[in-house]
Amino acid sequence: MLALLNSLPEDNILNVNGVKFIIIGQEITADYLYPVIDEENLQVDTKSQGIIYVNQNGFDRIRNSYRNNVVKEYVVAKIPGETTDEQKSEIRNNIENYVQETIDDSAKIKRTYLTNELDGINPERSLRVRIIDSIISSINKSLIALTGILIFFVTVSVIFIIKRYIFNKNKVIGILISQGYSPW
Structure with a gap:
């Protein structure tokens, strides 16, 4: 593996504090819209920081290198669209009760949130979930307004x-009406 890393150009290698990774491709993600990597470092320096995706082996290498860093995990669940707000709150409360029974936490910190609720400990979670829907909704509303304006202009x-046309052809229409044709 070391021979392979040494044979590749520097453009194809990502060095994360001495841990080297081979870059095999590029992708885009919604996390770029709100790329919070660490709550202690909210302002991202794009020259020296970024989001990289690794397989389980790469993740384990970084996790073993930085054992004292907390790795956050969260689950996103989709509730059917026709669910009322009361039903969503009931589902959230049931999940919260299950989580509180499963986790040994004497502080009983709230750990279950709907998409429109901000999490005090992990506020970027809500933004990562909602921001794509907000952007799509804004674009959709703009396109509907633009379509309405275009329809108005075409109609006018x-x-x-x-x-x-009628003004230019009014003599012909007058002759046809005088001969007994209906104007409509």
Whole structure:
């Protein structure tokens, strides 16, 4: 493995404080919209920090290198869209009760949140879950407004074109009406 790392150009190697990784591709993620890596370091320096995706072996290498760092894990569950707010709160409360029974925590910190609720310990969680829906909703509303404006302009244009045609052809229409044709 060391021979392979030494034979590759530096552009294909990522060095994380002495732990080297081979870059095999690039991808995009929603986490780039709100890339909080550590709560103690909220302002990301894009020149020296970034988000990388590794397989389980790569994750284990980093985790073993930084044993004192806390690794946060959370589960996102989707509730059917036709669920009422009361039902969502009931589901959240049931999950919260299960988590409190499972975890030995004397402080009884609340650990279950809906997407529209901010987590005091991990506030970026809610933003990571909601931000994509918010962006898509904003784009959707903008497109609906733009479509409405375009439909209005096309309708006004068609009305003016028909009016002008009738005005230019009013003599022919008058002759046809005088001969007994219906105006409509």
